[in-house]
Amino acid sequence: EIVMTQSPATLSVSPGERATLSCRASQSVSSNLAWYQQKPGQAPRLLIYGASTRATGIPARFSGSGSGTEFTLTISSLQSEDFAVYYCQQYNNWPPSITFGQGTRLEIK
């Protein structure tokens, strides 16, 4: 199974600043990586797929980069609604399976 490791576990950033979240795969997943945002009590929301393609309706301040085993989600200027938990997900191993990272909590500094 491909293990996805996200860092840091918690990131404290001030509104208006840039946030950089990392996701590392235990083996190459090419560009088959997605990012999701989850707020308390809500279902996850798709942000990025194909490592760098924004999903429909996602603001341009969200960007994804990387390939192989190292990936980054960058939020260029944090808004209050961006404070949430972020998960990466690999789908290179599909079929038969996919895996999620353990999440990074982005909190207000």
Next chain:
Amino acid sequence: QVQLVQSGAEVKKPGASVKVSCKASGYTFTSYGISWVRQAPGQGLEWMGWISAYNGNTNYAQKLQGRVTMTTDTSTSTAYMELRSLRSDDTAVYYCARDSGGPVIFDYWGQGTLVTVSS
């Protein structure tokens, strides 16, 4: 608009089974696969498996093989997930999620169903 509406919360005893439904609307049901993802309290996301709404083909997470069954009813555009031999560590919010244009990239999610396993 695309909607996935799940059945309500359940409380089950250890060893019992639970069946959660996910009713889809706003799109052609048979054109997209459905995955089930669960989230234990305060924990991350765990993919449980996928079903093709077109032909019923399934792929299950290895750790749940033998305990989980996913089905669809195309006449009502509803997907189902049944989990058997429930244990306390199956307590979680269970989500259904629709494939986007590519498989297992999830663009729409249900609201979640809390399943509590307790004696």
